[in-house]
Amino acid sequence: MGQVKKLQEEIIRLKREKDILILAHYYQRPEVQDIADFVGDSLELSREASTAAQGTILFCGVTFMAEIAKILSPQKTVLIPYPLAGCLLADMAHPQEVAEAKRSHPNAKVVAYVNTYAQVKALSDIICTSANAKMVMEKIPGEEIIFLPDRNLGAYHAKTLNKKVALWDGHCPVHQRITWEPIERVKKAHPQALIIVHPECPPEVTDRADFVGSTSQLVRFAEASDAQQFIVGTEEGTLHQMKKRAPEKTFLLPEPHPICDQMKMITLDRVYKSIKENIYQVEVDEEVRIQAGEAIRRMLSL
Numbered sequence: 001m002g003q004v005k006k007l008q009e010e011i012i013r014l015k016r017e018k019d020i021l022i023l024a025h026y027y028q029r030p031e032v033q034d035i036a037d038f039v040g041d042s043l044e045l046s047r048e049a050s051t052a053a054q055g056t057i058l059f060c061g062v063t064f065m066a067e068i069a070k071i072l073s074p075q076k077t078v079l080i081p082y083p084l085a086g087c088l089l090a091d092m093a094h095p096q097e098v099a100e101a102k103r104s105h106p107n108a109k110v111v112a113y114v115n116t117y118a119q120v121k122a123l124s125d126i127i128c129t130s131a132n133a134k135m136v137m138e139k140i141p142g143e144e145i146i147f148l149p150d151r152n153l154g155a156y157h158a159k160t161l162n163k164k165v166a167l168w169d170g171h172c173p174v175h176q177r178i179t180w181e182p183i184e185r186v187k188k189a190h191p192q193a194l195i196i197v198h199p200e201c202p203p204e205v206t207d208r209a210d211f212v213g214s215t216s217q218l219v220r221f222a223e224a225s226d227a228q229q230f231i232v233g234t235e236e237g238t239l240h241q242m243k244k245r246a247p248e249k250t251f252l253l254p255e256p257h258p259i260c261d262q263m264k265m266i267t268l269d270r271v272y273k274s275i276k277e278n279i280y281q282v283e284v285d286e287e288v289r290i291q292a293g294e295a296i297r298r299m300l301s302l
């Protein structure tokens with residue numbers, strides 16, 4: 001038996017023995033996704049975490065995601081296999097800057113993308129994900145919004161809204177690097193392929209794609225579509241679930257392949273160490289947790 005398989009079996013044995021729920025984001029390594037009880041995007045994972053029956057959740061993703069699990073389920077132990085797995089997009093919104101923006105836009109509601117740290121969520125009126133951003137921006141009362149931190153996602157939806165939207169100057173470096181030219185090269189070689197992309201991609205890509213959606217929406221679209229070939233504009237880990245759900249279809253990536261190094265910091269070895277030694281436990285300051293929880297629950301209730 002291969003080393004990877006052995007380690008996976010041992011992790012599965014330990015999670016059953018210790019009654020631990022393993023959640024994994026789509027951008028995780030394939031061998032990590034395969035030991036998870038549930039693989040999803042940020043919205044699905046936060047829902048799953050909030051309804052989990054297990055007393056411990058091991059979160060295979062970046063730290064802001066594990067924070068959400070702790071915010072929604074403070075009585076549970078939340079583990080992350082590597083606490084330095086951050087999000088470069090979340091790093092672009094500092095709480096002090098958000099507080100300043102609120103002061104200079106006193107009538108605006110702050111809509112924070114889920115890719116923010118707990119302290120920023122605590123300063124926000126409501127949270128959104130890439131799956132529900134448009135609906136949240138529409139439904140939040142008021143005519144003015146500060147949308148943070150992803151400029152591309154905010155701009156993509158702002159153009160269809162009848163509200164004033166102040167966009168934060170942040171971006172996900174992984175999706176920002178997905179430009180039109182490499183996609184067009186793949187399209188020339190595979191003219192039948194549909195172009196499906198994440199809204200964190202730059203406007204030159206989202207404006208020309210056949211379908212724009214959150215990671216889960218991309219996976220579901222590819223599975224349900226009659227098309228057989230897809231050029232996928234999001235992090236490469238997503239292809240693992242696409243291939244599992246539609247093994248007869250072809251999924252292509254633009255060059256260079258979009259890879260989130262932060263997500264890839266979660267390795268099988270680190271998952272094993274985490275589950276075996278009960279490390280690293282995620283903690284969130286209680287006042288921050290309560291305020292951030294209100295903003296997340298406002299989203300979940302919509």
Ligand code: SF4
Nearest residue numbers: 087088089172174260
């Ligand atoms: S892909 Fe981008 S937004 Fe997602 S975790 Fe990585 S840096 Fe953050």
